[in-house]
Amino acid sequence: MENSHFKAIIITSLGVLLMSFESLLIKLTSIQALTFSFYVGLFMFLSINIILFSTKQKKIVSVYKESLKPIIICGILFGISNIFFISAIKNTSVANTVMIFASAPLFSSLYAYLLYKEKSKKNIYIASFFIFLGLFIIFSSQIGGGDLIGNLFALACVNLFALSFVILSKYKKANRLAITAFAGFSITIISFTFVDSFIIDNRTLMILLLAGVLVSPISRLLMGIGTKSLPASEVSILLIIETLMAPVWVWIVLKEVPSSSTFLGGSIILVTLLLNSIYLIKSKKAV
Numbered sequence: 001m002e003n004s005h006f007k008a009i010i011i012t013s014l015g016v017l018l019m020s021f022e023s024l025l026i027k028l029t030s031i032q033a034l035t036f037s038f039y040v041g042l043f044m045f046l047s048i049n050i051i052l053f054s055t056k057q058k059k060i061v062s063v064y065k066e067s068l069k070p071i072i073i074c075g076i077l078f079g080i081s082n083i084f085f086i087s088a089i090k091n092t093s094v095a096n097t098v099m100i101f102a103s104a105p106l107f108s109s110l111y112a113y114l115l116y117k118e119k120s121k122k123n124i125y126i127a128s129f130f131i132f133l134g135l136f137i138i139f140s141s142q143i144g145g146g147d148l149i150g151n152l153f154a155l156a157c158v159n160l161f162a163l164s165f166v167i168l169s170k171y172k173k174a175n176r177l178a179i180t181a182f183a184g185f186s187i188t189i190i191s192f193t194f195v196d197s198f199i200i201d202n203r204t205l206m207i208l209l210l211a212g213v214l215v216s217p218i219s220r221l222l223m224g225i226g227t228k229s230l231p232a233s234e235v236s237i238l239l240i241i242e243t244l245m246a247p248v249w250v251w252i253v254l255k256e257v258p259s260s261s262t263f264l265g266g267s268i269i270l271v272t273l274l275l276n277s278i279y280l281i282k283s284k285k286a287v
Helices: 002-019 022-027 033-066 068-091 094-101 104-116 122-140 147-168 176-194 202-229 232-254 260-286
Strands: none
Touching (some): 002 202, 002 232, 022 068, 022 094, 022 202, 022 232, 033 176, 033 202, 068 094, 068 147, 068 176, 094 122, 094 147, 094 232, 094 260, 104 122, 104 147, 122 147, 176 202, 232 260
């Protein structure tokens, strides 16, 4: 049992670490957010369905048919959330985006109550105060600046992601890869509707292939396998890997340095999430 738990942690950690490269790949291109979204969504849809076909073969149709409702709802929400994420990365720093995205547990608790009347425990209210404080520090220093629109995209992204996560928690048997594939389909269709240009050069195509065929699907596959046997509190801690490493890759390659307000606000959010997750783990062990 302990070996399988440790294996799940390693697999999930590798998935989250691989996912942390997505922000750098977005920053390495000069194309518009919607153009990037269109190609990545298309490559995600194709590559993940290839994985599904290779593992499920003739059962691939039943995979979609059995969980059609959550696949469509969560796929669309995840898809729009991804478009907002890419738009955020294009309009503000990676650090700002991932620090704001780290507040997902707060919004998940809010939507769980609004949709299913699930009441949060006292620790969530305490954590929410400090997360809001961190978000306020990040936003307040950039009101009127160029980063504000990117921060708002990131805030929209985390809200839709949290909403989809809450809905998905009620459909535990729904195939996560099928949902991610439909998210890719949603990204492609929505981007196609609004994109101005589909023209890309060979370098950009290579980056898009890397993002849409390797990084995105493989990271989701690893996370999907690993998180099946891990409690939410442990998953929350592992997701901090992405929050910490994404700005590091961008700093190493592109020398993008986060602002002091991002450091301060982001540190408050990260420490809050870490302490809250540790509290939840200890509480479960005490029961």
